Amino acid sequence: MKKVCLAALATLFLAVSCTEKAPVGKLTDSGLDKKNFETEINGKKSDLYTLRNTSGMEVCITNFGGRIVSIMVPDKDGKMKDVVLGFDSIQDYINIPSDFGAAIGRYANRIGNGTFELDGVKYDLPKNNFGHTLHGGPKGFQYVLFDATQPDDKILELTYLAKDGEEGFPGNLKSKVTYILSEDNALQIKYEAETDKPTVVNMTNHSYFNLDGDPNVKNSDWLLTINSDKYTPVDSTFMTTGEILTVEGTDMDFRKPTTIGSRIDNYSFIQLKNGNGYDHNWVLNTNNDISKIAATLESPKTGIVLDVYTNEPGIQFYAGNFLDGTVKGKKGIVYQQRAAVCLETQKYPDTPNKKDWPSATLRPGEKYSSETIFKFSVKK
Structure with a gap:
C-alpha cells in the first residue's frame, strides 16, 4: 500500500512539475x-x-x-x-x-x-x-x-x-x-x-518608453534629466550641423528634472521647430563611464523611474513626435503623437562625416564594444 501511494505521489509530482514548467497556452x-x-x-x-x-x-x-x-x-x-x-x-x-x-x-x-x-x-x-x-x-x-x-x-x-x-x-x-x-x-x-x-559601427536600442504603462497618456508630465551641458543642433532635415552648443539658457537644458511638455512646443526656438519637438543628440558629461547616470526619466503618476547608463559619448532624446495615430500597437491601442520617449545611447549622428567627433570606425583586428543599462526603480 505504501509503495502504491509513493508511486502515485511521484506520478502526481511529475505531472505538476511538468505543468508548471511548460503550461499549455500560457x-x-x-x-x-x-x-x-x-x-x-x-x-x-x-x-x-x-x-x-x-x-x-x-x-x-x-x-x-x-x-x-x-x-x-x-x-x-x-x-x-x-x-x-x-x-x-x-x-x-x-x-x-x-x-x-x-x-x-x-x-x-x-x-x-x-x-x-x-x-x-x-x-x-x-x-x-x-x-x-x-x-x-x-x-x-x-x-x-x-x-x-x-x-x-x-x-x-x-x-x-x-x-x-x-x-x-x-x-x-x-x-x-x-x-x-x-x-x-x-x-x-x-x-x-x-x-x-x-x-x-554605431548600435543602439530603440525602445519607446511609456512609464505610465498607458500609451493613451502623452509624455508631457514625465520628468527628464540629462547629464549634459551641450548638444548637437540640427537643420530642418534633422541632420546635425557640425556644431556643439551649450544648453545653458535654452530649451535643451535638462540638467535638472524638467517636465517634457513644459517647452516642447516652443517652436519660436528654432531647434524645437527643426526637430518637430525634441529629437536631438546630447553630449554626455559621463566621459564614457558606465557607472555614471546618463539620463533619468520619471513618471510622477506611477512613480516608475528609469535610469540610463552607457559607455557611449552621446544620447538621443526623441519624444515620439512622428507617432501620428495611424498605428495600432499591443492590445489594439492606437499610438498617438508623443505617447513615449526614446533614449538612444550612441556615437553622435553623422560621425563618419564629422572627423573631430568620437570615431565610429572599426577596423579588422579591433572589437566594437558598446553597453547600455536600463535600470528601473520606484519613487514613492
Missing part, C-alpha cells in the same frame, strides 16, 4: 502569446524569448530585429506595468514599418546625404530619411532575423552577420547583442562587432 505576464511570434523568414525561425528575475520583472524579446516587445516592472503601488510600446505579433513587426524596441545597426541615427568616405573610398548608402540614411537604411538590423541562444532565464544572446555591401556598408560584420536581466531590475544590453574590412 501568456507572458504582459499578455503576449508566444505562438504569435513563431514564423519563418528567409529560411530562419522567429520566436519570442522571455527573461525574468525573482523580483517579478519580465522582459520579452523577439529575434526579429532584436526587438524588446514588452517590459513589465512594478509601479509605486506594486502593480506591474508594461512600459514599452510594441506589437502583439510578428506579422505586425514585419508589415508595419517601425523601430519599436529594435537593436539598431549597422549605424544608428543619421548619416548625412547617405554617403561617407573612409580611407579614401566613398560609400553610397540608401537614403531613407529626408535625403539621409537613418538607422542603417531601409533594411537595417531592425528588419533582420538574428540567431538566438538563451543560456538561462536572465540572458539572451543574438548574433547576425551583416555581409559586405549590405545596405551599402563595407565589411562582413559579425555582430552580437546580449540582453542580461539582473535581480535589481536592470536590463543590460551589450553590443559587440568585428569586421574584415574597415567600416563604421
Whole structure:
C-alpha cells in the first residue's frame, strides 16, 4: 500500500512539475502569446524569448530585429506595468514599418546625404530619411532575423552577420547583442562587432518608453534629466550641423528634472521647430563611464523611474513626435503623437562625416564594444 501511494505521489509530482514548467497556452505576464511570434523568414525561425528575475520583472524579446516587445516592472503601488510600446505579433513587426524596441545597426541615427568616405573610398548608402540614411537604411538590423541562444532565464544572446555591401556598408560584420536581466531590475544590453574590412559601427536600442504603462497618456508630465551641458543642433532635415552648443539658457537644458511638455512646443526656438519637438543628440558629461547616470526619466503618476547608463559619448532624446495615430500597437491601442520617449545611447549622428567627433570606425583586428543599462526603480 505504501509503495502504491509513493508511486502515485511521484506520478502526481511529475505531472505538476511538468505543468508548471511548460503550461499549455500560457501568456507572458504582459499578455503576449508566444505562438504569435513563431514564423519563418528567409529560411530562419522567429520566436519570442522571455527573461525574468525573482523580483517579478519580465522582459520579452523577439529575434526579429532584436526587438524588446514588452517590459513589465512594478509601479509605486506594486502593480506591474508594461512600459514599452510594441506589437502583439510578428506579422505586425514585419508589415508595419517601425523601430519599436529594435537593436539598431549597422549605424544608428543619421548619416548625412547617405554617403561617407573612409580611407579614401566613398560609400553610397540608401537614403531613407529626408535625403539621409537613418538607422542603417531601409533594411537595417531592425528588419533582420538574428540567431538566438538563451543560456538561462536572465540572458539572451543574438548574433547576425551583416555581409559586405549590405545596405551599402563595407565589411562582413559579425555582430552580437546580449540582453542580461539582473535581480535589481536592470536590463543590460551589450553590443559587440568585428569586421574584415574597415567600416563604421554605431548600435543602439530603440525602445519607446511609456512609464505610465498607458500609451493613451502623452509624455508631457514625465520628468527628464540629462547629464549634459551641450548638444548637437540640427537643420530642418534633422541632420546635425557640425556644431556643439551649450544648453545653458535654452530649451535643451535638462540638467535638472524638467517636465517634457513644459517647452516642447516652443517652436519660436528654432531647434524645437527643426526637430518637430525634441529629437536631438546630447553630449554626455559621463566621459564614457558606465557607472555614471546618463539620463533619468520619471513618471510622477506611477512613480516608475528609469535610469540610463552607457559607455557611449552621446544620447538621443526623441519624444515620439512622428507617432501620428495611424498605428495600432499591443492590445489594439492606437499610438498617438508623443505617447513615449526614446533614449538612444550612441556615437553622435553623422560621425563618419564629422572627423573631430568620437570615431565610429572599426577596423579588422579591433572589437566594437558598446553597453547600455536600463535600470528601473520606484519613487514613492
